[in-house]
Amino acid sequence: MGMMDGKAVLVTGAGRGVGRGIALEMAKAGAAVVANDLGVSLTGEGGDEGSPAEQVVAEIVAMGGKAVANHDSVADWDGACAMVKAAVDGFGRIDAVVNNAGNLRDVYFHKMGPDDFDAVLAVHLKGSFNTSRAAAPFFKEQASGAYVHMTSTSGLIGNFGQANYAAAKLGIVGLSKSIALDMQRFGVRSNAIAPFAWTRMIDSIPTDTPEQQKRVDGLKKLEADKIAPFVVALTGDAGAKVTGQIFAVRNNEIFLFSQPRPIRTAHTADGWTPETVAERVFDQFANDFYPLHRSADVFTWEPV
Structure with a gap:
């Protein structure tokens, strides 16, 4: 008996990288899979790269599993409904949704246009x-049911040139928590994962300097398929009591992230004025201010 026997799962962005690994691991665990992938470029243009979703389906069928391909866009409501319908029509049910589809339009904030911002939020x-x-x-x-949403340390911690991506990924954390709260009474859980993996999503990182090259060399050690086992465990019955959490997976490491909670307080019986805030609050809080870290400043050790 596999951990996902009798269950049906929708995996978006399942044609390549992390999504492909998750779809295949789900099938190995016994799940029937709807493999969704547009088969377009990172920025969302074109569709002439063949059908990665159908290639994944062929792999699953070859191993004796059940799968169907879907080519709709997650950014389109009707398309999203069609993905879910494909699971219900094809397999009689749906037990998990893995929101992995993504795109990138990296540019510094002061150069970012509205289209760059909207396109990334629309997908993620x-x-x-x-x-x-x-x-x-x-x-x-x-x-019953399980959601897994892909967040990113670009949103949880920060990175250069990704205001659109970071805003979307941190928004996903709030969405996941809200789903967990609203649907807990129905036995439905929702969690977010920040995946560390070398995929075409980050293959566009520049390598113009020795420092950039060193960073990319480190990122290339991060295997996309390492994310899948945790996703399967989280969506299976063994993860039934896990909800509203933020995780990360980095090769053989699994992290549980903290969530925002108050860490300092300032109080006055007389009410605050701009002057008293400036005089008393900023200095009082300064030791606990977070520095402008990027993801690489926090995860400084080599992946294991």
């Missing part, structure tokens, strides 16, 4: 809402 944040909301009635009716 709105896309995660669309697929999750489309599955919600089925999860509610069967009193």
Whole structure:
């Protein structure tokens, strides 16, 4: 008996990288899989690269599993509904949604245009809402279900040139927590994972300096397939009590992230004025201010 026997799973962005690894691992664990992938470039243009989703389906079928391909966009509500319908029509149910689809339009904030911002939020944040909301009635009716949403340390910690991506990925954390709260009474759980993996999503990182090259060399050690076992465990029955959490997976390491909570307080019986805030609060809080770290400043050790 596999951990996902009898279950049906939707994996978005399943044609390559992390999503492909998750789809294959789900199938190995016994799940029937809807493998969604547009088959387009990182920025969302074109569709002439063949059908990565169908290639993944062929791999799953070859190993004796069940899978169907879907080529809709998560950014489109009707498309998201079609993905969920493909699972229900093809396999009679849907038990988990893994929101992995993504795109990139990296540019420094002071040069970023509205289209760059909107395009990334449409896929990551709105896309995660669309697929999750489309599955919600089925999860509610069967009193079970699991969501896994991909966040990023670009949002949790920070990185250069990714204001759109970071905003979407941190928004996904809030979305996941809200889903967990709203749907807990129906036996539905929702969690977020920050995956560390070398994929085409980060293959565009510049290597113009020795420092950049060193960073990329380190990132290339991060295997995309390492994310999948944790996702399977989280969506299976063994993860039934895990909800509302933020994790990260970095090769053989699994992290549980903290969540924002108050760490200092300042009080006055007389009420604050701008002057008293400036005089008393800033200096009092200064030792606890977070520095402008990037992800690499926090995860400084070699992946294991």
